[in-house]
Amino acid sequence: MTLLQIEGLSKVYPDGTVALDNLNLQLHSGEFVVVIGPSGAGKSTLLRSLNRMVEPTKGHIRFKGEETMGIKGTKLREMRRQMGMIFQGYNLVTRVSVLTNVLHGRLGYMSSLQGALGLYSKTDTEAAKNMLQRVGLFEQMYKRADELSGGQQQRVGIARALCQQPDLILADEPIASLDPASSETIMDYLYTICKEEGIACLCNLHQVDIAKKYATRIIGIHKGSKVFDGAPAELTDDMIRLIYKQSSSQEKETA
Numbered sequence: 086m087t088l089l090q091i092e093g094l095s096k097v098y099p100d101g102t103v104a105l106d107n108l109n110l111q112l113h114s115g116e117f118v119v120v121i122g123p124s125g126a127g128k129s130t131l132l133r134s135l136n137r138m139v140e141p142t143k144g145h146i147r148f149k150g151e152e153t154m155g156i157k158g159t160k161l162r163e164m165r166r167q168m169g170m171i172f173q174g175y176n177l178v179t180r181v182s183v184l185t186n187v188l189h190g191r192l193g194y195m196s197s198l199q200g201a202l203g204l205y206s207k208t209d210t211e212a213a214k215n216m217l218q219r220v221g222l223f224e225q226m227y228k229r230a231d232e233l234s235g236g237q238q239q240r241v242g243i244a245r246a247l248c249q250q251p252d253l254i255l256a257d258e259p260i261a262s263l264d265p266a267s268s269e270t271i272m273d274y275l276y277t278i279c280k281e282e283g284i285a286c287l288c289n290l291h292q293v294d295i296a297k298k299y300a301t302r303i304i305g306i307h308k309g310s311k312v313f314d315g316a317p318a319e320l321t322d323d324m325i326r327l328i329y330k331q332s333s334s335q336e337k338e339t340a
């Protein structure tokens with residue numbers, strides 16, 4: 086089933102930077118798609134345009150068959166809770182417990198007052214604990230989030246996103262701040278749980294080897310345009326060079 090249909094998506098920032106240039110992309114339920122591309126290619130802008138943390142300039146985004154461009158208020162809130170987001174910097178509330186951070190994944194389902202008072206239901210609390218069990222952090226649930234290591238904090242980020250019961254996870258360079266061993270652990274958890282739950286994942290990565298290891302499909306972006314869309318086995322060294330080729334101005338900067 087087509088989960089996401091992106092057509093002619095463009096983003097021009099107010100200073101004139103063209104971050105996305107007429108990009109087309111389709112994502113099916115349950116796929117684990119990795120987006121690669123050089124720094125500044127538009128990977129973060131793409132992910133953030135999907136949940137409208139960034140307002141796209143032009144194009145169409147259909148999520149589960151419904152146009153999401155221009156939606157506001159309740160409709161936007163409903164769409165956002167179906168898209169869990171995982172951030173490079175974890176984005177946890179560090180002074181509260183690990184469990185509370187995971188419960189924040191339920192805020193999109195609660196009234197503002199319930200949320201502000203932290204009135205989580207017993208079912209939500211049980212679900213959050215279950216998620217922590219699945220990411221191997223059950224024993225740590227009452228610790229403050231900032232008492233955990235980076236890799237553990239990212240596992241909390243995964244549990245929080247899953248607690249939303251999303252159809253799609255947007256993971257924006259989830260391992261960029263981690264050492265190789267922690268990176269592998271995070272990718273294993275993310276991949277396995279998405280697979281088990283049938284959740285699609287669109288994940289930005291800088292590491293081509295890791296993209297090839299986990300992705301069911303790889304998208305290569307260069308200067309805001311899609312230049313590759315295929316199976317990991319089809320991503321040849323020549324294609325990698327094309328995706329990462331520098332513009333002449335970048336070459337001058339790095340010379």
Ligand SMILES: Nc1ncnc2c1ncn2[C@@H]1O[C@H](COP(=O)(O)OP(=O)(O)OP(=O)(O)O)[C@@H](O)[C@H]1O
Pocket residue numbers: 098099100102103104122123124125126127128129130131
């Ligand atoms: N708020 C903004 N205002 C102006 N330009 C922006 C803004 N955010 C991003 N850009 C520019 O848009 C382009 C795409 O940025 P984006 O962060 O999407 O790239 P990226 O591929 O995710 O890069 P990286 O891998 O370094 O995170 C870059 O040229 C960047 O400088």
